[in-house]
Amino acid sequence: MSPIAIKTIQFFLSLSLLIVLHELGHFIPAKLFKTRVEKFYLFFDVKFSLFKKKIGETVYGIGWLPLGGYVKIAGMIDESMDTEAMKEEPKPWEFRSKPAWQRLIIMLGGVTVNFILAVIIYIGMAYSYGEQYIPADSLKDGFLVTEKNIGDELGIKTGDLIVAVDGEKVEKFSSLPLEIINGNTITIQRDGRTFDQEIPVDFIATLLEDEDKARFLSLRTPFVVREIPEDSPNLNSGLKEKDEVIAVNGQSVIYQDEIVPILEENKGKKVELTVKRDGKTIPIEAQVTNEGKLGVFAGYNSFDEYAENGYFKIEKVKYSFLESIPAGIDKGVSTLSGYVKQMKKIFNPSTGAYKGVGGFAAIGGLFPDGWDWPAFWSATAFISIILAFMNILPIPALDGGHVMFLLYEMITGRKPSDKFLEYAQITGFFLLIALLLFANGNDLYKWLFK
Incomplete structure (x- = not known):
């Protein structure tokens, strides 16, 4: 089907x-x-x-x-x-x-x-089903801004931590984008200092210009070799699955976002990688493609592996029947509260949120x-x-x-x-018809x- x-x-x-x-x-x-x-x-x-x-x-x-x-x-x-x-x-x-x-x-x-x-x-x-989430404050080196133009609009960059929205502590990383959309002020931790940043009034309009970029925040992940394809230029370079790249041309790196610009500068060239394997560090000469890639798939196979290696935590909560009642009520109230905040944005023309109103589709x-x-x-x-x-x-x-x-x-x-x-x-009745036509339009x- x-x-x-x-x-x-x-x-x-x-x-x-x-x-x-x-x-x-x-x-x-x-x-x-x-x-x-x-x-x-x-x-x-x-x-x-x-x-x-x-x-x-x-x-x-x-x-x-x-x-x-x-x-x-x-x-x-x-x-x-x-x-x-x-x-x-x-x-x-x-x-x-x-x-x-x-x-x-x-x-x-x-x-x-x-x-x-x-x-x-x-x-x-x-x-x-219980609940499983990544605590926002467990990201030891902040998060990854995947869309630089949106990050610049919001005033955040890779490595930042958003610890609160409108003064309310951010508990779950997954809820952060929606909380930002509904909020007015974010509290940022950067390089050991904490400061508040106003969310632009038309920030929602910026997101709506390309809804595929709405999830502009991601987790920072290390460059761990997961798979080396048969057509990879580094198939016989000495790289092995589970190798973790910790330096490129002598420059220390931890996360993939730190490696990407170095590879971009060395398109079509060979680079000296330092990888960690079974507790040892091993130098490997690798070929960078003309597209600035190593030609391998990177990343752990599951979130649990990231948690086991200390990059972030995963909270897993199981509820008894009695415990699920207040949890369900809290979820219902918070969902309604979040939706009310969204509607306030929609009814404010300066936010541009009305452009995102949808109908049946x-x-x-x-x-x-x-x-x-x-x-x-x-x-x-x-x-x-x-x-x-x-x-x-x-x-x-x-x-x-x-x-x-x-x-x-x-x-x-x-x-x-x-x-x-x-x-x-x-x-x-005519007002509802107009709203229906607008939403589906x-x-x-x-x-x-x-």
Whole structure:
């Protein structure tokens, strides 16, 4: 099966699960408060349905337009725009007849379920898989800046350590790029001194110019010969697998990034390597290619070998079931907090972050090319967080819009008129369509021109 097909299947499986559970978040409290639910739909049934069946007073169905789902609650102005029913006298089983606090619970049910679902997934992942990460402060000689132009923009260089973002200590190396994207200030350790550096306001725009360079930080690794190909100019030079290069032409080196510029200066020439082998140092004359390479594959076979040789540490954490609960809650809260920070950047035009807003293609890209359950559940939990946040925004036609009007009613004691709610719903609907077109237009632009 092709990678695109696998991604598509995972996307629709995840989306269907999240939509059904979100709508159950509205459906269950509505039923508990004896409010009639006329429809419960996965996807939208514009003009026709792929499947529908009436059970009791509710029609359950699957629509053909996969832009979401909905429950049609009697006596409520929603996606169906059934204004005719609103002209009749309110019935006891209708949404509009219920106390404001009950209506508020019904409207908050969807986003609540989405957040709880994400937390449950994170708890399950913590319990099932544990956690493995490289502590950021364990990189003994800092990190490697793989994209110099991005490093210059940020004010960092190879060998630096970023110890904090916005005053918060950086715990995991893997989370550092995202923390920088969400942050405003970084704290750098360089040559024994520590100082703060402002993150440029338009730093995200710089990254978006070439998204392949978004992971601009990497681990510094030694030049350890892993494999010598048959066509290597140094096949018979005396180099052997597991040799560690510690000097070139008498110049001491530790990391690959220190060797690269020396080889560049000696393209097409021979160089004197000093390698460490079985505790001994051995001189070897090696040929540098015209491209400034030695023609060998370098690096250890696993991260564990780097850790065993003291280049960095690897923390491996296993959680009991009870320990996984606070770990999952913390992951859910931190993921939501990080997403809120990203949205703040998006709504600030000067950051240029709005250029990175994506639609269905971007969401589909969160899933792996192959069947990888940890990656699938991680992506599903993240999308659930996104749905919770986006739906609670105070935009008419979203849950947050209904919540906003309900809070207004509860505070002022005055209920907005049905006509006002109708116009607000229409306005919100067109706003959502515009956002949808913008997000998916960004996806199309990237596909065509990047």
